[in-house]
Amino acid sequence: MKVWGVSVSYYTGKLEAYLRYKGIAYDMEHPFAKQKHIREHAGAVQVPxxxxxxxxxxxxxxxxxxxxxxxxxxxxxxxxxxxxRFIALLIEDYGDEWLWRSAMHYRWSYDHDRELLSRILADEVTTHLRLPRFVRRRMVKKRQHTLFVKRDGVTKDTWDHVEAGFFNAMRGMLSMLENRPYLLGDTPSIADIGMMGPMLRHFGQDPTPAAIMRNDWPAIAEWVARVWNAHRTAGETSLLDTVPDDAAPLLKEIAETHLVQLRENALAYSKDKKQFEMNVQGCAYKNMPVSRYRVYCLERLREEFANLGEDDQRKVKALLPQDEYVLIWDSSVEANSGYDVERAAPFNKGINVLETG
Structure with a gap:
């Protein structure tokens, strides 16, 4: 199979971690010279x-x-x-959607990171443009910083909180990894794969956060390498059959951050707004872009919960006591993205998380 992706991509890294663990062979190609061809088949050119x-x-x-x-x-x-399984999918969604902002901030707000990554991306995604390399690098830096930092709520007032998201994620993970090699067992689960999105190609490789991870959180750096090498070291599936108590710090962080964003984004989308505001752990984010895709994420979580039996639903509620989690089982906040109503994913036409998505 062919994976159209980028070597420093958040979600490409997530998928590669999965494919490597499963032993599924793939070839990687950069997609941007063939955007028209890919868009015809897959919708948005959003890797992987x-x-x-x-x-x-x-x-x-x-x-x-x-x-x-x-x-x-x-x-x-x-x-x-x-x-x-439900808790694992919740952690995956948090890794996919909440930590994105912190990851893009570190990559495009710090000079050294921005210079390095603009060189890599200029060579991987803009070579089809007949422009000098320095011009293509400048284009990459401006686009990425504008779209994923400036327009995604990172300001001098939110800067520290955006970075705290990285630290809090590692703190929550460490609580779990002190007791087992992977978040939910002796082999990787979808929770580990989801957290590899931000932790592998961004926090684990970009100069500024990678130095923080190595120096202050080496157990997380070790976990990143462990997941990446799990195809060689892990045996057949060995996952927990109960949610461990040590997951509580991470689940609390998810409630206070990711669930707040899902709620405020869905409220704004239901009112046909283009922007919204949210207060996360006492930090005020303003002029946030509404994401249709993140409404779809909330729909998926609700569907997963609804598919549980009554006893399992009670167990989930007991594990998630924070008020923010009511969003998942109380539909008073509308979540109707209109995306993938045919239930064809992943074979449907994709949409962007931000931009016109």
Whole structure:
């Protein structure tokens, strides 16, 4: 199978971590010289995109992984216990959507990181443009900083809180990793794969956060390498059948951050707004871009919860006592993205998380 992706991409890294662990062979190609061709088959050119040998195309890392799990059941990353599975998917969603802002901030707000990554991306995503390399680098820096930092709520007033998101994520993970090699067992789960999005290609490789991780949180750096090498070291699936108590700090952080963003974004989307405000752990974010895709994320979480039996739903509620989690089982906040109503994902036409998505 062919993966259209970028070597420093958040979600490409997530998918690669999964494919490596499962032993699924793939070839990587950069997509941007073939944008028209890819858009015809996959919708948005938002990496990773998978082109299959049978001619079908898949987009969006989460449904891609769920589809591949059905085709490659060995070494499953999905916990068999329904409650553990729900918590694992919740952690994956947090890794996908909340930590994105912190990851992009470190990459594009710090000079050394910005200079390094603009060189890499200029060589991987803009070579089809007949412009000097220094011009292409300047274009990359301006676009990425404008779209994913300035327009995504990172200001002098939110700067410290954005960076605290990185620290709090590692603190919550460390609580779990002190007791086992992976977040929810002796082998990687979808929770580990989801957290590899930010932790591998951004926090673990970009100069500024990678130095912080190595020096102050070496156990997280070790975990990143462990997941990346799990195809060599981990055996058949060995995941917990109950959610451990040591997950509580991370689940509290998810409630106070990711669930607040999902709620305020969905409220704004239901009122056809283009921007919204949110107060997260006492930090006020203003002029945030509304994301249709993140409404879809909330829909998915609600659907996963609704599919649980009554006893399992009670167990989930007991594990998630924070008021913010009511959003998942109380539909008073409308969540109707209108995306993938045919339930065709990952074979549908994808949309952007931000921009016109």
């Amino acid at each position: 995109i998978v082109e299959r040998p049978d001619g079908r195309w898949m987009s969006d890392s989460t449904p891609i992984i769920q589809q591949l799990e059905s085709e490659y059941p060995s070494r499953s990353v999905m916990p068999s216990d329904p409650v553990v």
